[in-house]
Amino acid sequence: MFAYEERLMSLRRVVLGHAAAIALPFAACAAQQPAPPAPAAAVPAYTLGAGEALKVTTFGEPTLTGDFTIDADGNLPLPLIGAIPAAGKTAQQLEAAIQTRLADGFLLNPRVTVEVKSYKPVYVLGEVNKPGEYAYIPGMTALAAVAKAEGFTYRAQQKKIFIKRAGESAERELALKGSVAILPGDTIRIAERYF
Numbered sequence: 485m486f487a488y489e490e491r492l493m494s495l496r497r498v499v500l501g502h503a504a505a506i507a508l509p510f511a512a513c514a515a516q517q518p519a520p521p522a523p524a525a526a527v528p529a530y531t532l533g534a535g536e537a538l539k540v541t542t543f544g545e546p547t548l549t550g551d552f553t554i555d556a557d558g559n560l561p562l563p564l565i566g567a568i569p570a571a572g573k574t575a576q577q578l579e580a581a582i583q584t585r586l587a588d589g590f591l592l593n594p595r596v597t598v599e600v601k602s603y604k605p606v607y608v609l610g611e612v613n614k615p616g617e618y619a620y621i622p623g624m625t626a627l628a629a630v631a632k633a634e635g636f637t638y639r640a641q642q643k644k645i646f647i648k649r650a651g652e653s654a655e656r657e658l659a660l661k662g663s664v665a666i667l668p669g670d671t672i673r674i675a676e677r678y679f
Contacts, residue, residue, distance in 0.1 A: 529574050530574065530575075530667055530668065531571075531572050531573060531574055531651075532554060532570050532571060532572070532573055532574070532575065532578060532600070533554065533558070533571050533572075533604055533650065533651075533668075533669060534554050534555065534556050534557070534558050534571055535553065535554060535556075535604065536553070536554050536600060536601075536602060536603060536604060536668075537551060537552070537553050537600075537601040537602040538551070538552055538553070538554065538560065538570075538575075538578075538598055538599065538600055538601060539551050539552075539598070539599045539601050540552055540560075540562065540582065540596065540597075540598055541596065541597045541598075541599075542582075542586070542591075542594060542595070542596050543594075543595040543596075543597075544595075545591065545594075547563060547564075548562070548563060548564060548586075551601060554570045554571060555567075557571075558570060558571025558572065559571075560578070562582065564586075564590060565582070565585045565586060565590060568581055568582055568585060569581070575598045575599070575600060576598075578598050579596050579597060579598045582594075582596045582598070583595070583596045603619075603620040603622075603668035603669075604620065604650060604668040604669035605617045605618060605619055605620060605668070605669075606618050606619075606620050606624070606629055606666055606668065606669070606670050606671070606672065607670070607671040607672065608629050608630060608632065608633040608672045608674075609671065609672065609673045609674070610640075610646075610673040610674035610675060610676070611636060611637045611639050611640035611641070611674040611675065611676050612630055612633035612634065612635065612636060612637065612640070612674055613633065613634035613635055613636070613637055614633050614634040615633060616633065618632045618633065620666070620667075620668040620669075623665075624665075624666045625663065625664055625665060625666060626645050626647070626658075626660060626661075626664035626665075626666055626672060627660070627664075628666075629666050629672050630672070630674065636674060639676045639677060640674050640675075640676070640677065641674065641675040641676060641677040642660060642674075642677075643659065643660055644657055644658065644659055644660055644675070645657075645658055645660045645664065645672055645673065645674060645675075646658075646672070646673040646674075646675065647664070647666070647670055647671070647672055647673075648670065648671040648673075649667060649669070649670055650667065650668065650669025650670060651669070655671070655673065
């Protein structure tokens, strides 16, 4: 009986030794995993503004479908229902407002989509080779906007940018990374370095 217990203990040590040998590399790999990336700064939802061209589609109603422009007062003039306040709303909020107005005595269960056809431009200023106004492209980043302005000058501070969002009174200083999102109407300023 003593020999049997001794063999059993020996077998347990071998099994535990193998389990530790197998688990050790996995533990080392887990310890070397990089930390998850920090979440990107939240980009505010895009709101519509005066002068933007929209495509409004009212399903099943070709006379209520077409291209329309938000006027200087921030309203979207539409056939049958008149002007709808649009400035400061997202495209989804405007869709809901149009559907509500159409459902109020004009159409039964209207379905509407709003698509932005031309956005407000972005402005790139400061230490870039060609400062000015540039067309906004959905998904645009700060570096893409600088590239549209033909890149940095030799005096440019390339580690940070200043962004003033449309409708805001002050600009923000941000680290210049490829992931800094730009919205229509933004003003991007590249500062001069002093060394």
